[in-house]
Every structure is written in structure tokens, then in C-alpha cells.
Amino acid sequence: MSKEEPGYIEAFRRRTEKLLKEVQQLQETLAPDLSIPNANRVREEELSHLEHSFFLKANGHFDLHISEDEMLCTGDFYPPTPEGAPIDPDKVQERLHTLGVIHGVDRDTLSHALLTCNVDRKEVLDVVIARGTPPTPEVPAHYVLEEQFQEKKPATVTEEDKVDYRTFSPFTIVKKGDRLARLVPFKPGMFGRNIRGRELPYPVERVQLLVGGKNLETREDGIYATKDGVLKIQDNKISVEEILYVPGSVDYHTGNIDFPGDLLIDGDIQEGFQVRTAGGLLCKGTIYASDVFCKGDLVVHGGIIGKGKSKIVVEGAIRVRFLENCYIESKQDVYSEVGSLHSIVYTLGTFRTGKKGLVVGGKITAQEGMEIANIGTSTSPKTELILGNDYQVQRKLELIKDKSIEISLKLKELDSILKRDPENKELSAAREALLQNLKVLVEASQRLIHFLTRNENACINVSGTIVPGTYIEICNVSFIVPRLLKSVSLYLNRKMGRVEVRALPKL
Numbered sequence: 001m002s003k004e005e006p007g008y009i010e011a012f013r014r015r016t017e018k019l020l021k022e023v024q025q026l027q028e029t030l031a032p033d034l035s036i037p038n039a040n041r042v043r044e045e046e047l048s049h050l051e052h053s054f055f056l057k058a059n060g061h062f063d064l065h066i067s068e069d070e071m072l073c074t075g076d077f078y079p080p081t082p083e084g085a086p087i088d089p090d091k092v093q094e095r096l097h098t099l100g101v102i103h104g105v106d107r108d109t110l111s112h113a114l115l116t117c118n119v120d121r122k123e124v125l126d127v128v129i130a131r132g133t134p135p136t137p138e139v140p141a142h143y144v145l146e147e148q149f150q151e152k153k154p155a156t157v158t159e160e161d162k163v164d165y166r167t168f169s170p171f172t173i174v175k176k177g178d179r180l181a182r183l184v185p186f187k188p189g190m191f192g193r194n195i196r197g198r199e200l201p202y203p204v205e206r207v208q209l210l211v212g213g214k215n216l217e218t219r220e221d222g223i224y225a226t227k228d229g230v231l232k233i234q235d236n237k238i239s240v241e242e243i244l245y246v247p248g249s250v251d252y253h254t255g256n257i258d259f260p261g262d263l264l265i266d267g268d269i270q271e272g273f274q275v276r277t278a279g280g281l282l283c284k285g286t287i288y289a290s291d292v293f294c295k296g297d298l299v300v301h302g303g304i305i306g307k308g309k310s311k312i313v314v315e316g317a318i319r320v321r322f323l324e325n326c327y328i329e330s331k332q333d334v335y336s337e338v339g340s341l342h343s344i345v346y347t348l349g350t351f352r353t354g355k356k357g358l359v360v361g362g363k364i365t366a367q368e369g370m371e372i373a374n375i376g377t378s379t380s381p382k383t384e385l386i387l388g389n390d391y392q393v394q395r396k397l398e399l400i401k402d403k404s405i406e407i408s409l410k411l412k413e414l415d416s417i418l419k420r421d422p423e424n425k426e427l428s429a430a431r432e433a434l435l436q437n438l439k440v441l442v443e444a445s446q447r448l449i450h451f452l453t454r455n456e457n458a459c460i461n462v463s464g465t466i467v468p469g470t471y472i473e474i475c476n477v478s479f480i481v482p483r484l485l486k487s488v489s490l491y492l493n494r495k496m497g498r499v500e501v502r503a504l505p506k507l
Contacts, residue, residue: 073130086118135202138189213239228260376467388475459491
């Protein structure tokens, strides 16, 4: 190392200071009578020599470094001492030329580094003064899934800041007309160049080459769904399946399901989950206290255990093994092999059980009639069986009745107030509005009543026994079973206006 370089001066200074400390420590260990004479004078001479050494003349200098891949050239620039010469920019250019750096030189950065070093007398280290141009890869034309079909929605956070994982589903549901994947056009590659000017070949980017399959249409700008269903991707082939297959149960692995087609569940529907389908639903297990809404038929190989807190609403037919403490609505027939225990069933079709089926407690409303093996037990609560009426109309009439009673009570309250304040125009206007609404409800009720009774021929056939106390109603005509009946049919005698009993024909 040259004696004029700043590094040499700094090292010399550190060694001198270390020596002075060692001498001082030595003096402290010696006896008083052996102390070094004229110590202060010696120290002053040493410091004077050190100060003189510090101001030795040193010119500015620099070092250039080239990266292993020859894509970067960096420089370290050291300032001159007050009496030294600055770094010559031509020398830097000569050094770059010697190293073969001819591409990507950043003249502005280099000038700024030299200015900082020469004028401000500051070191500038590891500054990039030349950068190569990397090649741009060639991108083949390909399809990319739309973002909404790539990422799953986060689970819902409740008011208590708890995540409801039932709202998360691994299934990607699509609608007819959705663009599932967009076309990314061909992008040509471009050669690169390193700092020494050598041309670098461009790579071809590897992309996932998606291909459209079942229920898809390929257009100029992308791939579109031609059916509602679940999105499937296998071996780079995308398709839309109209049937959603769940290999296990509906639980926290699947979350709630809302599917626009048919649904097949290999296991159960666990408690607290919700399933909606615009098609049919086949559940090979049991439905436990879950809400199910189905526009097609519902088939359950096990049963439905509602625990009194869930509802099943189906527009098609229902076929199950058993019903227990559940609420059922169906616009078509309902068949329960084992029967019904403390359940509420509404159907616009027929209600049937198997040859040994038993209905105990609850309420069953069937517009087209019933075929039940056994009804009630000696210790069971009363069972209600209602036939012939449209339960939807009945429900609307009950709603009208409730609202009419509510309006009547409000009118009575208003009349009492108006007796004390007959000039109150605001209350008078409210009274007139209530009267008008009550009139509308009464008229609606009169229209609906004509649609309530749908099937006066509806009857209930009991192949086994029916216990006393069972309540039966056919087209608003009531009947309470007076004694144990066996193998009978109960029907409406329209002429007599009463429910009658007859024996079932022997097979």
C-alpha cells in the first residue's frame, strides 16, 4: 500500500494510538521511582508526528468490478486528501474501455459519483455505472383463468369477529355466459445484451396451455361457459360439470354449498350447514339439522334429523328413510320409508310411508292424500293430519288473518284517542289508511278462499292401525278418531259434509 493513500494513514494512526495506550498501561504498573521522565513531552512529540502523518498528500482513486454474469459493472470511488489530485474522468473511461464495458453505461450516475467524490470529498461505494439489458422472453398465445375463478373468497367474519368457516367453499361455481379464461396474445421475445456487448438469446416462457372442454365455447377473446355448473380443471383441460359431486360429507371441508345444477353427496350434511341447489339433490348419508333448499327432487338414503331448528324446502319430490323433529315443504310427493316422528310436513302431493312405517306426533298436510301404515302409539302425543287443501294458500290466509287482527287492534286504539282529540287530522288520516288496508286484506282473503280447497277426493289410507285421539281434517272438515281403527280409509262425504271411515279392500 502506498504511503500516500488514505488507508495507510488511517492504519498508521490506529497503530500509534494503540502504542500510546500500551505505554500508558506500562507506566501504571511500574513503581513511582521508575516512572518515565518527561512523559508529557514525549506524548506531545508523538501526537505532533501523528498529525503530520495525517495530512500527507493522497490523490483520489477508484476501483471497478464486473459481475460474474457480466450484466453489472460497479465502482468504488475514494476522494483525494486536501492536497491530492481529484479522480480524472478520462481515467475512468479508459478503465471501462480496458475492461471491455461498452453497453449500458450510465453516464449520469458516473458523473454524479465523480462529483460527489471530487467536490464533496465523500466516498461513493458500490455504485452501478453500467447495466446489461436482459432478454425479454417470448410468450406463446394462451388462456388465463379470470381472477374471480382463481382465488377463493375469504370466509365471513361475524359481528363477534369470529370467522364463519361454513361460508367458505372449495367449489368454483360458474354461470352460463361467464368468461372463464381470457386470451393472452402472442408476445415476441427480444434479445438481450451484456455490458461487454455480447448478444443474449431470449427464452420461451413456459405457460399453462389451457384447453376448453365440456360445456365451454372458445371465442376470439376467451373461453365461455355454456351451462351453469362447477368449474373443473384437470390436465390443463377446463370444463363445466352440471353435476357437483362431493366425495365426503358437507362439513367444514366443503362449507355451505350453493350450486346451480344437480348435487350428489356421498356422506352426510352435518349440523349447521346450508345447501342450495337449482337441480336435484342425492344425499347418501343423513341430513343433520341443516337448511336445504332444492328446486329438483331430494333423495336421502339416510334420514333427516332436524332437532327442531332446521327446514327442508323442495320444489320436487322427497324420498327419505325417516323424518325426525324436522320441518319439510314439498310441491310434490313425500315418501318416508320408516315414517315421521314429531315432524311438520307440507306437501302439494301425497304423503306415503313404507309397509311398516309409523307417524307419531307432529303435523302433516298433504293436498292429494296420504298412505300410512300406522299412526300414533298408545303413549304418543296427538298427531294432526290435514288433507285436500293447498298449504300455500292456507299460509297466506293465516298471514292475512294475523295482519287483519293487528290492524283492528290499532283502529280500536286510534278511535279511543280520536274521541279525546277529534280534530287531529294526522291521526284521522292514519285511521283512513288502516281502514283502506283492512279492506284490501279482506278482499284478498275472499279471492284466496276459492283456491284453498284443491281436492275433495283426498283420503287417508291406513294399512295398519290408527290410535284414538288422532286429529284428521279433510277440506276444512274435522274428525277425531274415537277408537282404535285397523286397515281403514278415511274420506270426505261431500253430501253429508263429514269425514267417514271405511274398510280398506283386502289384497
